[in-house]
Amino acid sequence: MSVLAVLKNSDFQLVSEFSQPDAKKRLSLGAALASATAYNIYRNSLGQLILDPVKTVPASEMWLYENAPALASVKQGLRESAEGKSIYRGSFAKAARIDR
Numbered sequence: 001m002s003v004l005a006v007l008k009n010s011d012f013q014l015v016s017e018f019s020q021p022d023a024k025k026r027l028s029l030g031a032a033l034a035s036a037t038a039y040n041i042y043r044n045s046l047g048q049l050i051l052d053p054v055k056t057v058p059a060s061e062m063w064l065y066e067n068a069p070a071l072a073s074v075k076q077g078l079r080e081s082a083e084g085k086s087i088y089r090g091s092f093a094k095a096a097r098i099d100r
Contacts (some may be wrong), residue, residue: 006042006048006050006052014030015031015032020031029051033051037054037055037056038053038054038055038056039051039052039053039054040052
């Protein structure tokens with residue numbers, strides 16, 4: 001994978017100097033970690049590592065990301081709503097059906 005596809009910002013800051021792994025080859029990253037739930041880990045031929053934070057998508061919602069027209073429609077609706085282009089049609093509470 002191209003480094004340009006992974007790096008979204010090249011402004012790196014040193015977080016810790018000369019950190020050494022423990023006997024099980026683990027490094028404590030502590031405060032260096034963001035709020036992501038998981039990380040993709042990339043390593044180059046020099047042994048340099050990049051941790052790319054990712055968030056998971058529930059399997060029941062993955063269909064949206066696999067359906068480009070549906071995702072584009074959702075994004076358009078969110079954009080229009082943010083621009084104040086939505087129209088209030090009243091409550092649909094009476095028409096809601098709850099299957100239990």
